């Protein structure tokens with residue numbers, strides 16, 4: 001057997017590799033990222049040698065394969081002309097600190113092991129809760145993403161509903177159910193599948209928003225088993241924020257948990273022009289917002305916040321003899337608030353960047369995204385070849401190219417991608433093709449979008 005410690009030693013080879021990795025990281029951070037493209041499995045298989053072997057291929061070779069073959073087969077989601085998917089455009093400070101988190105071996109699941117990191121993460125969670133208008137004491141945890149955040153919140157909501165029913169001497173309902181708008185994100189339906197519960201779809205108004213009154217009308221007095229209402233704080237498709245205040249009113253009237261899925265949009269509560277859309281957010285029972293979407297942090301992080309964290313803790317604390325040293329405490333254990341145990345202190349990159357730049361820098365960046373959306377929407381309104389599908393509420397602009405068939409939409413999107421000009425694929429709304437500008441990257445400029453508007457004139 002060779003030296004079993006050889007992977008963990010600071011020998012000359014490791015030091016050289018470290019420098020090479022730092023060099024690569026530096027270059028990636030300094031360059032204007034190429035859009036790059038995807039690749040099929042076959043294409044990669046044809047050019048990639050076997051890499052996971054008994055003897056290893058060596059760090060130099062592995063890094064070369066990554067830089068020359070693998071990385072170019074990954075789309076740069078921070079490319080300024082990437083407006084199809086909600087971009088991730090991490091701030092420089094947040095990227096740098098992600099490296100620090102990686103190098104630090106912090107267990108972010110418990111206070112005992114990660115007190116300092118958890119303290120800093122909680123500073124951010126407290127700030128977000130306060131900004132939303134929640135009372136002191138609100139808090140939660142950074143989880144992997146919005147999907148896990150929504151699931152964890154709904155599990156807590158059901159647990160609380162169960163507790164209340166037991167307390168009232170009631171048995172379980174025939175089916176547990178949640179009410180959500182028909183525009184709710186797919187992760188809500190997925191959480192329902194995982195939990196084996198039903199989603200009652202509530203129609204939205206002509207403006208795309210969910211209203212409390214419509215929930216009342218749709219359920220028509222049949223609230224048995226309904227334990228939560230999910231409102232969306234910025235739909236992924238259109239950036240539409242539901243009427244949270246009226247949803248809260250209905251939730252209160254029926255003693256039902258209100259959760260706001262704000263994975264993409266709740267960040268806009270920080271910006272002056274869009275703050276007003278989030279009236280009522282301070283009164284909900286839980287909400288989520290993804291730093292990797294519109295808070296300029298790297299993948300992957302979702303802030304999950306409970307108005308009353310004790311309910312989250314009651315639902316999620318794992319019990320085992322080897323964990324008692326961690327859970328028999330009143331300290332803040334992040335693992336107690338969601339469906340997870342071991343965790344990366346994934347809120348630290350956002351904390352560091354916020355601490356570095358101040359909240360105002362965030363407000364300014366988000367506001368600039370909003371303003372760009374309004375500005376390009378106006379251009380589209382006034383153009384002859386395009387048609388706005390609806391006025392943007394946040395920073396997603398959806399529009400049609402007049403006179404184009406579905407095939408032309410697809411062909412144009414593919415062409416822009418093939419030519420590495422933009423990722424602006426055709427999307428669908430009510431079975432009709434549309435284009436979408438999802439603007440959350442401060443480096444996405446008016447000029448970039450104008451160029452696309454001009455190119456859409458070509459037939």
Ligand SMILES: *Cc1c(COP(=O)(O)O)cnc(C)c1O
Pocket residue numbers: 144145146147148185187232234235236261262263264265290302
């Ligand atoms: C993106 C998104 C999600 C899912 O979040 P992930 O972090 O991708 O799991 C949920 N809800 C909404 C509204 C979203 O935009």
